[in-house]
Amino acid sequence: MTITIAHLTRRFGETEVLRGIDLSVEKGELVALLGPSGSGKTTLLKIIAGLDWPDAGVLEVNGEDWLQKKAQDRRIGFVFQNYALFPHMTVRDNIAFGLTVRPRETRPAPAAIAGKVTELLQFLQIPQLADRFPAELSGGQRQRVALGRAMAIAPELLLLDEPFGALDAQVRRDLRRWLREVLQQAGSTTIFVTHDQEEAFELADRVVVMGAGRIEQVGRPEEIHDHPATPFVARFLGMTVELPVTLHAGRAGAPGLDTASLPRVAMADGPAMLFLRPTDITPVPDPQGRFTVADVTSTGALLRLRLKDDLTSAEPEIEIARRLAPPLRAGTRIHLRPEAGRLFPATAGIPPAVAPAIKALKESSL
Numbered sequence: 081m082t083i084t085i086a087h088l089t090r091r092f093g094e095t096e097v098l099r100g101i102d103l104s105v106e107k108g109e110l111v112a113l114l115g116p117s118g119s120g121k122t123t124l125l126k127i128i129a130g131l132d133w134p135d136a137g138v139l140e141v142n143g144e145d146w147l148q149k150k151a152q153d154r155r156i157g158f159v160f161q162n163y164a165l166f167p168h169m170t171v172r173d174n175i176a177f178g179l180t181v182r183p184r185e186t187r188p189a190p191a192a193i194a195g196k197v198t199e200l201l202q203f204l205q206i207p208q209l210a211d212r213f214p215a216e217l218s219g220g221q222r223q224r225v226a227l228g229r230a231m232a233i234a235p236e237l238l239l240l241d242e243p244f245g246a247l248d249a250q251v252r253r254d255l256r257r258w259l260r261e262v263l264q265q266a267g268s269t270t271i272f273v274t275h276d277q278e279e280a281f282e283l284a285d286r287v288v289v290m291g292a293g294r295i296e297q298v299g300r301p302e303e304i305h306d307h308p309a310t311p312f313v314a315r316f317l318g319m320t321v322e323l324p325v326t327l328h329a330g331r332a333g334a335p336g337l338d339t340a341s342l343p344r345v346a347m348a349d350g351p352a353m354l355f356l357r358p359t360d361i362t363p364v365p366d367p368q369g370r371f372t373v374a375d376v377t378s379t380g381a382l383l384r385l386r387l388k389d390d391l392t393s394a395e396p397e398i399e400i401a402r403r404l405a406p407p408l409r410a411g412t413r414i415h416l417r418p419e420a421g422r423l424f425p426a427t428a429g430i431p432p433a434v435a436p437a438i439k440a441l442k443e444s445s446l
């Protein structure tokens with residue numbers, strides 16, 4: 081199945097929750113909708129599921145207008161964050177549910193339903209749980225059952241809303257690996273919502289980054305990680321250090337920055353902002369350095385340094401592997417050597433908070 085979404089908009093009262101979404105999903109793809117809380121991910125998922133309707137726009141599946149179809153006619157498997165299993169039914173009956181409630185004409189015979197459920201229990205690696213009730217399961221096990229229930233109807237499309245949201249980190253990681261295998265084997269087209277970038281990157285073939293009702297970027301995980309398209313995506317993906325620089329012949333420069341490791345870029349000369357991950361910056365002790373170490377904390381493997389930028393008064397935080405760190409303590413002056421980063425023109429939708437920093441840099445280079 082191919083899904084085509086075009087110019088989709090949705091508002092609730094005064095709030096524009098989706099502001100023109102364009103997206104296509106190919107058969108068998110695993111797509112993550114990634115974005116901060118309130119960016120419209122769930123609303124988009126609900127519209128695809130037929131649980132909500134847009135104000136305008138197109139939703140077609142295999143060329144068919146899905147906005148004319150009711151939820152129950154869309155052959156969708158939906159898994160919510162709170163797994164909502166039926167508490168009074170066993171695991172086996174929960175998984176069978178979608179088949180047993182079909183109208184008589186399309187309902188498989190009881191033996192066929194039992195066979196299908198047994199097959200799914202094997203496939204999901206939970207046959208030992210068949211006769212338990214939801215209250216007797218762990219969160220991760222419940223989530224597997226919820227997926228089994230969604231898959232029982234052989235859905236054309238699986239929609240998962242924060243499927244691992246309520247689980248602890250280790251269980252999430254285990255389930256992720258498991259889910260990826262299960263979905264690959266099943267060949268299902270799947271769209272899932274998450275605000276966790278690690279989850280999106282590890283699971284998805286393609287990631288759709290959403291911010292405030294718009295799609296900011298669509299791409300393969302590595303593409304998005306290495307080349308965030310907008311300042312919003314850069315920040316959301318953890319490039320939290322923002323330094324004003326001046327571009328000259330494709331090279332970024334600024335006092336106190338050794339930018340020799342950064343590749344040349346095809347951008348016009350002038351002011352720009354350099355976005356960096358805290359772990360992509362090497363501090364180099366330098367008595368003339370522009371930055372002063374304000375504070376050093378250890379997280380075990382990493383040293384986290386809070387710096388004071390003498391030029392802009394900003395207080396960027398950087399991280400360095402403890403075993404690689406030069407001797408540093410509060411008061412040490414340093415310059416910075418970014419190893420990788422992303423440049424945006426100073427005007428590329430960067431909020432006014434950094435404008436004073438750009439002004440300070442310009443004045444310093446006069």
Ligand SMILES: Nc1ncnc2c1ncn2[C@@H]1O[C@H](COP(=O)(O)OP(=O)(O)OP(=O)(O)O)[C@@H](O)[C@H]1O
Nearest residue numbers: 092095097115116117118119120121122123124275
């Ligand atoms: N039925 C509704 N009535 C009014 N406002 C709504 C309704 N549903 C969602 N919203 C608003 O729409 C915006 C987007 O919500 P949505 O649930 O789609 O975001 P999200 O990206 O999935 O966020 P989260 O990760 O927190 O679930 C939010 O500001 C929310 O308050």
